[in-house]
Amino acid sequence: MQDAGQYLEKMQTTAPLVQNITNYVAMNIMANVMLAAGASPAMVHAREEAAEFAGIASALSVNIGTLDPDWVAAMEAAAAVMNDAGKPWVLDPVAVFATGLRRDAGARLVALKPSVVRGNASEILALAGAEAAGQGADAGDSVASAEIAARALAGQTGGVVAVTGAVDYITDGSTAYRVENGDAMMPRITALGCSLTGIVAAFTVGQPTLEATTAALAYYGLAGEQAAQRSQGPGTLAAHLLDALYGMTPKALTVGARISAA
Amino acid sequence: MQDAGQYLEKMQTTAPLVQNITNYVAMNIMANVMLAAGASPAMVHAREEAAEFAGIASALSVNIGTLDPDWVAAMEAAAAVMNDAGKPWVLDPVAVFATGLRRDAGARLVALKPSVVRGNASEILALAGAEAAGQGADAGDSVASAEIAARALAGQTGGVVAVTGAVDYITDGSTAYRVENGDAMMPRITALGCSLTGIVAAFTVGQPTLEATTAALAYYGLAGEQAAQRSQGPGTLAAHLLDALYGMTPKALTVGARISAA
Amino acid sequence: MQDAGQYLEKMQTTAPLVQNITNYVAMNIMANVMLAAGASPAMVHAREEAAEFAGIASALSVNIGTLDPDWVAAMEAAAAVMNDAGKPWVLDPVAVFATGLRRDAGARLVALKPSVVRGNASEILALAGAEAAGQGADAGDSVASAEIAARALAGQTGGVVAVTGAVDYITDGSTAYRVENGDAMMPRITALGCSLTGIVAAFTVGQPTLEATTAALAYYGLAGEQAAQRSQGPGTLAAHLLDALYGMTPKALTVGARISAA
Numbered sequence: 001m002q003d004a005g006q007y008l009e010k011m012q013t014t015a016p017l018v019q020n021i022t023n024y025v026a027m028n029i030m031a032n033v034m035l036a037a038g039a040s041p042a043m044v045h046a047r048e049e050a051a052e053f054a055g056i057a058s059a060l061s062v063n064i065g066t067l068d069p070d071w072v073a074a075m076e077a078a079a080a081v082m083n084d085a086g087k088p089w090v091l092d093p094v095a096v097f098a099t100g101l102r103r104d105a106g107a108r109l110v111a112l113k114p115s116v117v118r119g120n121a122s123e124i125l126a127l128a129g130a131e132a133a134g135q136g137a138d139a140g141d142s143v144a145s146a147e148i149a150a151r152a153l154a155g156q157t158g159g160v161v162a163v164t165g166a167v168d169y170i171t172d173g174s175t176a177y178r179v180e181n182g183d184a185m186m187p188r189i190t191a192l193g194c195s196l197t198g199i200v201a202a203f204t205v206g207q208p209t210l211e212a213t214t215a216a217l218a219y220y221g222l223a224g225e226q227a228a229q230r231s232q233g234p235g236t237l238a239a240h241l242l243d244a245l246y247g248m249t250p251k252a253l254t255v256g257a258r259i260s261a262a
Numbered sequence: 263m264q265d266a267g268q269y270l271e272k273m274q275t276t277a278p279l280v281q282n283i284t285n286y287v288a289m290n291i292m293a294n295v296m297l298a299a300g301a302s303p304a305m306v307h308a309r310e311e312a313a314e315f316a317g318i319a320s321a322l323s324v325n326i327g328t329l330d331p332d333w334v335a336a337m338e339a340a341a342a343v344m345n346d347a348g349k350p351w352v353l354d355p356v357a358v359f360a361t362g363l364r365r366d367a368g369a370r371l372v373a374l375k376p377s378v379v380r381g382n383a384s385e386i387l388a389l390a391g392a393e394a395a396g397q398g399a400d401a402g403d404s405v406a407s408a409e410i411a412a413r414a415l416a417g418q419t420g421g422v423v424a425v426t427g428a429v430d431y432i433t434d435g436s437t438a439y440r441v442e443n444g445d446a447m448m449p450r451i452t453a454l455g456c457s458l459t460g461i462v463a464a465f466t467v468g469q470p471t472l473e474a475t476t477a478a479l480a481y482y483g484l485a486g487e488q489a490a491q492r493s494q495g496p497g498t499l500a501a502h503l504l505d506a507l508y509g510m511t512p513k514a515l516t517v518g519a520r521i522s523a524a
Numbered sequence: 525m526q527d528a529g530q531y532l533e534k535m536q537t538t539a540p541l542v543q544n545i546t547n548y549v550a551m552n553i554m555a556n557v558m559l560a561a562g563a564s565p566a567m568v569h570a571r572e573e574a575a576e577f578a579g580i581a582s583a584l585s586v587n588i589g590t591l592d593p594d595w596v597a598a599m600e601a602a603a604a605v606m607n608d609a610g611k612p613w614v615l616d617p618v619a620v621f622a623t624g625l626r627r628d629a630g631a632r633l634v635a636l637k638p639s640v641v642r643g644n645a646s647e648i649l650a651l652a653g654a655e656a657a658g659q660g661a662d663a664g665d666s667v668a669s670a671e672i673a674a675r676a677l678a679g680q681t682g683g684v685v686a687v688t689g690a691v692d693y694i695t696d697g698s699t700a701y702r703v704e705n706g707d708a709m710m711p712r713i714t715a716l717g718c719s720l721t722g723i724v725a726a727f728t729v730g731q732p733t734l735e736a737t738t739a740a741l742a743y744y745g746l747a748g749e750q751a752a753q754r755s756q757g758p759g760t761l762a763a764h765l766l767d768a769l770y771g772m773t774p775k776a777l778t779v780g781a782r783i784s785a786a
Binding site for chain 1: 549711
């Protein structure tokens with residue numbers, strides 16, 4: 001991972017069409033994050049068209065943040081299309097520990113073997129079947145406490161698992177990386193984690209999943225660092241984050257990425 | 263109400279998990295407002311999980327802005343959980359005067375005796391059974407014209423009623439306060455009233471309802487005043503409002519609050 | 525079209541209540557755009573109240589961006605109310621080329637003869653029955669390539685068709701205008717096209733449809749140009765766009781509008 005910028009460059013050249021079945025809170029900022037980064041997001045969730053649209057998308061993200069049973073059916077149908085076509089899809093298990101509806105949806109989606117699972121420590125612990133101390137949508141566990149669960153979950157899906165927090169941990173079950181980029185104020189903006197999941201989906205198109213996911217996290221965190229330097233609080237941070245995602249060059253990412261083998 | 267800042271300090275120390283069943287327009291900005299203030303918002307509305315989630319939340323807000331019958335059922339179920347557990351919940355009766363669906367939902371939710379009702383003058387008048395001159399989501403009546411209705415409604419629910427506008431009026435049916443903080447450009451940003459309802463819910467956790475609601479309104483209005491000084495229009499005002507909510511100290515709130523007995 | 529500003533002035537004097545049945549991604553920014561411009565937006569979509577609310581609205585916009593069959597029924601019911609009352613309504617056929625659900629919804633709504641159809645070139649081509657090269661929500665065709673389709677579609681609806689892009693094309697089937705205002709970064713902000721559709725709806729209240737639509741596009745594009753001068757990327761551009769919409773005077777619009785007969 002000496003050259004994180006190459007993954008950004010490839011993503012921007014591809015400008016992949018990414019279908020997102022995400023929650024109502026995240027839809028707008030997630031689309032803006034993906035557009036700023038140079039991807040082509042489409043929010044398409046209805047049961048009547050989700051699978052059909054998956055046929056033309058290059059990647060898919062699914063997010064259980066504001067769930068209902070119809071949406072789970074659409075997620076499963078779209079994920080199946082991606083699997084059949086060998087296209088990547090990413091699961092964001094928002095607050096999967098909180099209710100029975102979420103635990104059930106999380107289990108069903110994990111069984112479909114997502115290319116990447118991106119969550120906070122409490123979410124990854126819960127998905128892997130361990131005890132989690134999350135509150136609402138927030139993690140109550142440290143990233144370090146979820147590393148074993150992350151590797152176990154990756155073993156279960158055959159894909160990559162990314163645990164995000166102060167220092168991110170990304171693993172395919174054998175190899176692992178840590179990413180130290182980011183700013184402490186980012187959790188004060190809603191749905192930035194959800195939005196990152198869309199960036200991960202875009203990066204994985206036509207690129208090795210573990211490295212592309214790691215580069216996506218570094219890109220996002222570095223943009224957050226740059227934005228924080230120009231901001232006085234979460235409101236201006238959100239605006240400057242989009243500007244920083246838009247303005248980041250591959251070279252700047254390669255220089256600024258703080259990635260290490262774990 | 264000499265020390266409004268103490269209510270902010272207590273809320274930030276508690277960082278309460280607040281469940282919000284709110285409208286699609288408000289979800290993102292409301293979550294951002296609550297995160298900036300130091301609360302922990304969760305947007306959970308599905309019938310299949312709303313009541314279960316209410317069991318772990320410290321407070322609840324319900325908002326009828328983009329309603330359908332399924333959502334009303336989820337609101338009623340979650341409100342019942344709060345009532346049984348003695349936890350506070352706040353009703354935001356958006357445009358309750360506009361259609362039969364809204365009038366019916368408003369009446370059903372008032373019957374469940376919300377701890378606080380927060381609305382504009384036309385909404386409070388309509389909820390109390392009086393004639394209202396609202397247009398769409400906007401008030402067509404002055405706060406002053408809704409004071410009698412506010413006291414009557416508080417008598418009906420046994421809780422607090424807050425009428426927001428140029429000068430806010432807050433009453434539990436006997437005692438009442440006015441809050442003069444705020445900026446005239448705030449109504450040019452959508453869902454700022456809805457978002458305030460979430461702040462009210464967070465403040466009422468473990469604090470006396472009338473005073474906590476009054477302090478919440480002063481906090482929000484004062485942040486709006488600070489933001490307006492740095493803004494050229496509603497776009498920059500929205501960003502600076504989040505920054506101001508984030509940066510406000512209890513002491514600054516105590517000094518800047520313009521609260522008077524009514 | 526020597527005096528575009530008069531249409532803005534009339535709209536702001538009227539401050540029309542516009543009902544919007546739009547997609548989840550657009551709801552917040554669309555309401556903010558319309559409030560900044562001086563209109564009164566209301567997002568009301570439920571089958572149980574959409575037609576009733578249409579009775580009190582001065583104009584309606586419908587947008588198929590995040591569709592499901594219930595929403596189409598609400599759109600049709602609300603559009604029928606507007607037609608019966610002789611009030612304007614505007615159709616935004618987001619990604620109508622992408623799935624069967626969208627093609628069907630688009631055809632049904634066009635059959636109800638919208639006062640204005642506002643879309644990108646690929647959407648207008650697809651609605652008119654021609655081949656379209658759109659990807660996701662993005663146009664894959666030039667505005668110029670959709671001019672014949674736009675005139676044909678206007679002939680079909682008896683209304684106005686606006687094709688937006690680098691240079692917009694607006695026609696009622698016989699007369700046509702072009703608008704050159706705008707900034708190349710605007711497509712990097714999600715739902716700005718959707719939001720523009722609400723501005724068009726507001727402008728058409730009580731004004732000649734072709735000229736009002738043309739003036740609305742010039743107003744929006746000019747605000748984008750002004751905002752771009754103060755922005756470093758799409759995040760700050762979105763905030764400054766709202767400020768520019770809010771601050772624009774009729775005189776500034778008349779001076780800055782770049783409208784020509786086509």
